[in-house]
Amino acid sequence: xxxxxxxxxxxxxxxxxxxxxxxxxxxxxxxxxxxDDEVAADxxxxxxxxxxxxxxxxxxxxxxxxxxxxxxxxxxxRETTMVLLRSPQVALRLYEGxxxxxxLNVGGLGSGPGRRPxxxxxxxxxxxxxALKALAERGVDITFLTVPGEKSRSFKDLLGL
Amino acid sequence: xxxxxxxxxxxxxxxxxxxxxxxxVARAAxxxxxxxxRMSFLTAVAVGILYYLAWSPWFANLGFTVLYRPLIAxxxxxxxxxxxxxxxxIGANINVLYLGWITAGGSFPGDPGLAGYxxxxxxxxxxxxxxxxxxxxxxxxxxxxxxxxxxxxxCSLIPHWADRFAEEGNIKAVARSNYVYSxxxxxxxxxxxxxxxxxxxxxxxxxxxxxxxxxxxxxxxGLFVASGMLAALGIALNLKFLFRGNTWPYFFVxxxxxxxxxxxVNLVVLAIIxxxxxxxxxxxxxxxxxxxxxxxxxxxxxxxLLTRRDVFRAWLRWLFFSHSCYNWERMQxxxxxxxxxxxxxxxxxxxxxxxxxxKRHLVFFNTQPDIGGVVHGIVIAMEEERAAGxxxxxxxxxxVKTGLMGPMAGIGDTLQQGIVIPIALALGIGIATGxxxxxxxxxxxxxxxxxxxxxxxxxxxxxxxxxxxGYVRGRAAVTSILRTGTVARIILGAGxxxxxxxxxxAVQFVRLSTPVxxxxxxxxxxxxxxLDSLMPNLxxxxxxxxxxxxxxxxxxxxxxxxxxxxxxxxxxxxPIWPGLNEAGESIRVGLFGG
Numbered sequence: 001x002x003x004x005x006x007x008x009x010x011x012x013x014x015x016x017x018x019x020x021x022x023x024x025x026x027x028x029x030x031x032x033x034x035x036d037d038e039v040a041a042d043x044x045x046x047x048x049x050x051x052x053x054x055x056x057x058x059x060x061x062x063x064x065x066x067x068x069x070x071x072x073x074x075x076x077x078r079e080t081t082m083v084l085l086r087s088p089q090v091a092l093r094l095y096e097g098x099x100x101x102x103x104l105n106v107g108g109l110g111s112g113p114g115r116r117p118x119x120x121x122x123x124x125x126x127x128x129x130x131a132l133k134a135l136a137e138r139g140v141d142i143t144f145l146t147v148p149g150e151k152s153r154s155f156k157d158l159l160g161l
Numbered sequence: 162x163x164x165x166x167x168x169x170x171x172x173x174x175x176x177x178x179x180x181x182x183x184x185x186v187a188r189a190a191x192x193x194x195x196x197x198x199r200m201s202f203l204t205a206v207a208v209g210i211l212y213y214l215a216w217s218p219w220f221a222n223l224g225f226t227v228l229y230r231p232l233i234a235x236x237x238x239x240x241x242x243x244x245x246x247x248x249x250x251i252g253a254n255i256n257v258l259y260l261g262w263i264t265a266g267g268s269f270p271g272d273p274g275l276a277g278y279x280x281x282x283x284x285x286x287x288x289x290x291x292x293x294x295x296x297x298x299x300x301x302x303x304x305x306x307x308x309x310x311x312x313x314x315x316c317s318l319i320p321h322w323a324d325r326f327a328e329e330g331n332i333k334a335v336a337r338s339n340y341v342y343s344x345x346x347x348x349x350x351x352x353x354x355x356x357x358x359x360x361x362x363x364x365x366x367x368x369x370x371x372x373x374x375x376x377x378x379x380x381x382x383g384l385f386v387a388s389g390m391l392a393a394l395g396i397a398l399n400l401k402f403l404f405r406g407n408t409w410p411y412f413f414v415x416x417x418x419x420x421x422x423x424x425x426v427n428l429v430v431l432a433i434i435x436x437x438x439x440x441x442x443x444x445x446x447x448x449x450x451x452x453x454x455x456x457x458x459x460x461x462x463x464x465x466l467l468t469r470r471d472v473f474r475a476w477l478r479w480l481f482f483s484h485s486c487y488n489w490e491r492m493q494x495x496x497x498x499x500x501x502x503x504x505x506x507x508x509x510x511x512x513x514x515x516x517x518x519x520k521r522h523l524v525f526f527n528t529q530p531d532i533g534g535v536v537h538g539i540v541i542a543m544e545e546e547r548a549a550g551x552x553x554x555x556x557x558x559x560x561v562k563t564g565l566m567g568p569m570a571g572i573g574d575t576l577q578q579g580i581v582i583p584i585a586l587a588l589g590i591g592i593a594t595g596x597x598x599x600x601x602x603x604x605x606x607x608x609x610x611x612x613x614x615x616x617x618x619x620x621x622x623x624x625x626x627x628x629x630x631g632y633v634r635g636r637a638a639v640t641s642i643l644r645t646g647t648v649a650r651i652i653l654g655a656g657x658x659x660x661x662x663x664x665x666x667a668v669q670f671v672r673l674s675t676p677v678x679x680x681x682x683x684x685x686x687x688x689x690x691x692l693d694s695l696m697p698n699l700x701x702x703x704x705x706x707x708x709x710x711x712x713x714x715x716x717x718x719x720x721x722x723x724x725x726x727x728x729x730x731x732x733x734x735x736p737i738w739p740g741l742n743e744a745g746e747s748i749r750v751g752l753f754g755g
Contacts, residue, residue: 016567017529017574021263025402026716038560044636045564051643052568054575055653056406110525111490117317120310121489149718 007082008101010091011108014039014084015049015059018107022147023082024054030080031058035067035090064090068097088124088131095135103141106132106155119144119153133159197288198242200363205282207241209356212278213348218340218485221477222530222620225484226582227613231256231298232589234277236609242285249604251281253593254291255298257670258391258723260586261398263578271719272309276302279355279362286363287370291602293381295388296730297366299723308350316343316488320495320523327519330512332502335519336478339499343486379734379751386753387730389672390704394722396663396670397708399583403663404709407446408656411438415664420697426669428591428662432584435661439654447650461542461635464549466508472541474503476628479537480621483530492527497537497562504541508548518544521555528566529573531624535638536565538631565639572648577619580655585615587662591669671701676750678741685741 006029011019014034023029032053039045040063050059062070071094074081085091091104109115111123118124122144124132132155136142142155198204214220215228227233232252239248259273280298283289289297319342326334373380404412415435419426479500486495498519505518528536539561547553593608594601630638642648677688692699708726711717733752740750 013527013563013567013570015571016527017570019567020571021402021574021579025405039564042564044640047640048565048568048643051640052571055649110492112525117490120313121492123490148716 005078005083005101006080007105008085008091008103009082009105009107010085010088012086012110013108014086015052016108018147019082019084020052020054024057026148028080029057029082031060031076031082033067033071033081033083034059034061035064035071035083035094036061036086037063038086040066064093067094067099072098088128088135092131092134095138095140101140103143104135106142106144107146118158120146120151129159197363197367198244198285200282200286200360202360204242204286205356205360205363206352208238208278208282208359209352209354211237211241212274212355213352215274215278216347216351217344218482220481222480222483222624223613223617226577226616226620229274229277230582230586230612231259231273231277231280232586232593232612233609234274235281236604236606238278238281239285239604242282244285245606246603247285248281249593249606249609250291250601251284251294251298251604252277253590253601253604253608254295254388255280256586256590257666258295258299258395259302260395260583260590260666261401263402263574271302272304273302275304275355279358282359283362283366286359287366289366289370292385292388293370295391296384296727299391299727303720303723308354312347312350313487313489315346316486317490319343319486320488320491323495323498323523324520327498327516327523330515330519332506332515332519335495335523336499336502338486339495340482340485379736380731382751382754383731383734386673386734386751387727390726390730391723392666392670392672393701393704393708394712394719394726396666396705397712398719399659400663400705400709401713402579403656403659404713406656408442408653408660411435411442411657411660412664412667414438415661416667416698416702417664419665419668423697426665428588428665428669431665432588432658432662435658435665438661439657442657443650443654446653447646460633461637463542463633464545464551466545466548467504467541471503471507472538472629472632473625475500475537475541476534476625478502479530479534479628480624491523491525493530494522494524494526497526498522500537501540501544504544508544517555521558524559526562526566527570529570529577531577531620532573532627533566533569534624534628535569535631535642536562538628538633539565539635539638540631542632542635561636569639572643575652576648580652580659581619582616584655584658584662585612587666588612589615667701667705668698671705673700673704673753675700675753676740677738677752678750679739680741680745680747685745687741 006027007023009019009023014036015032019032034049039049039061046061049061053059071083085094087109088106095101106122109122109124109128111117111121115123115125116129118129132142136155143152144155144158145152211228211234215224215234217224220228228237232249235248235250235252235255236245237248239245239251242248255276256273259271259276262271262273276298280294280301283297284294319338322342323335323338326338400412403409415431418434419431479496482499483493483496487493488495501518501522505515509515509518522540540558543553543558543561547558589608589612591608592611593604593606595605627642630642634641675688675692679686696702708722711722712719730753734754736749736751738750738752740748742748
């Protein structure tokens with residue numbers, strides 16, 4: 001099974017300081033895969049994402065549909081690949097579409113109307129919580145952690161499951 | 162255009178004045194005494210207020226980037242307590258430990274400011290020397306993280322008040338929510354505990370020290386050993402980011418060059434050598450064709466509703482108040498809205514437009530304040546075009562903000578926290594201690610001043626330039642700044658320079674040697690002399706590499722390493738090892754020590 005992804009991370013800001021200045025220095029990633037329909041449809045944002053990544057780090061942007069098709073047979077080494085997603089729903093779709101993983105990092109989900117604060121600055125809507133629950137039920141170990149070395153919480157503890 | 166230039170001139174003049182006053186104060190200060198300074202209640206209050214000021218928004222973004230650093234903290238506390246030169250030396254030493262300290266996207270590992278302000282105050286008030294001060298202040302930095310979460314939670318309430326003011330279309334009140342309402346709370350949160358700790362702690366520290374001096378003098382030796390070793394952690398944390406790719410050999414180049422200069426090291430000279438090496442490296446490794454043609458510097462056609470002065474006024478608000486109400490819920494959201502208030506005031510006259518614009522910008526936002534300013538520039542341009550009648554939707558403006566704030570933060574954190582601050586700090590500490598970290602009792606005020614000027618130049622200069630580019634060129638500014646490859650080259654060159662400097666610091670800042678010696682068949686063997694004949698500074702190098710391996714390869718938390726080093730340092734000074742006194746008689750010594 002393809003469970004040895006370097007990191008699968010939900011972060012609504014996708015590539016940013018924590019990802020580049022901390023995660024990428026902490027572990028030897030060679031590639032970031034962004035699964036996001038919006039960025040996949042916007043050539044300008046794709047270029048920004050590529051330019052923002054440090055030299056030597058490959059950035060691939062896939063729409064959800066492309067990701068569902070390509071990630072299960074992805075030929076690149078998985079241990080050094082970071083997959084960035086904007087929402088738990090996308091994570092669930094990927095999982096059900098055959099991109100299996102055992103651990104999921106929730107690194108950043110901003111607050112807003114109708115969103116419940118869960119841990120520090122991570123908030124989620126009811127649909128997002130439902131998607132996370134569905135993943136937890138399938139045995140995915142979900143951890144709320146912004147960057148290595150910080151305080152973390154497991155999703156199960158948080159909901160008292 | 163006239164007014165911004167005037168403001169810049171005033172800012173420079175104020176800075177020069179401050180520097181002059183600083184120098185005069187430093188010159189007038191009494192020379193070092195080992196007598197403790199009496200910690201009066203007023204002095205303690207002043208220390209508490211200084212710590213609040215380091216967190217406060219009142220210094221044009223030089224609070225967190227400058228005042229918060231132990232090098233500066235030590236200087237200021239020294240000035241308040243009448244011992245500037247000693248304060249500089251203590252602050253510089255504490256700061257060595259936090260050279261590799263980085264905070265990204267609201268994550269906050271430890272509190273260098275607390276170590277700097279409270280640590281220096283306790284050291285001067287308790288009559289500690291530089292070494293003991295370092296071993297004492299180091300763990301203080303770990304306590305600060307405790308209040309951070311509280312601050313971030315409490316400040317989450319304020320944006321909700323701002324929401325109500327936005328509903329009323331009250332521009333001034335939204336601005337006030339950002340920079341006024343959070344401050345009384347933050348003042349109490351930061352100033353009061355630190356003032357109390359300084360007032361009550363200083364005599365306690367002094368008493369504890371006296372007890373140690375009378376009953377367990379080897380512990381003093383142990384604190385000295387531990388302080389020399391702790392610098393290895395600061396360097397290793399930096400190396401975690403630097404010691405990689407194809408630039409890591411420069412660490413050993415820096416180490417070797419500094420080792421060869423034995424005793425006659427000047428960090429500024431070393432930095433010049435390092436910068437030349439970095440330039441050559443970048444020159445020879447830049448591949449042909451990698452460079453894309455810089456896009457034309459074409460400017461967007463502005464509808465002309467805003468003047469340069471309006472854009473500058475917005476920037477000033479961001480420069481000062483981007484983090485004044487930083488909170489878990491919206492991070493810099495309120496700061497963003499505040500920075501837009503002069504623009505909204507100028508562009509929109511109808512109540513409903515003002516309401517909509519305020520609400521539009523009161524949402525979650527988080528970026529790196531200097532480089533991230535390009536986003537604000539672009540958003541100001543979009544607001545201007547929208548007010549002039551162009552069809553720009555809320556979604557389009559939001560899309561630019563949410564899409565760009567992340568990538569710009571990535572580049573900004575790499576440049577500012579990963580390059581400018583550590584290198585400026587390393588040089589500032591080098592100048593402050595005259596290269597004799599850990600032993601210099603008297604610091605040189607030029608060290609902290611150098612750091613202040615270097616960081617101010619980046620934060621103000623680059624910050625305004627990036628902001629203005631965003632405004633005049635719109636979205637194209639982002640790709641044109643990045644595409645020329647200049648940023649990538651700066652990062653590569655800084656990697657070389659950073660490794661080189663860290664190699665130099667391993668020689669300069671880390672102190673570790675052994676007094677172990679023994680007699681065999683009538684001739685004496687000094688272990689340190691044997692090690693030196695193999696290679697000078699071997700023990701410091703091995704220690705730095707060991708700590709690097711623990712933090713970077715084994716993911717051991719810096720907290721544990723810090724605790725481990727202090728423990729090992731103190732215990733290793735316990736005299737159970739064979740040694741020789743000056744007369745050549747056999748005595749017991751610690752494994753490490755002077």
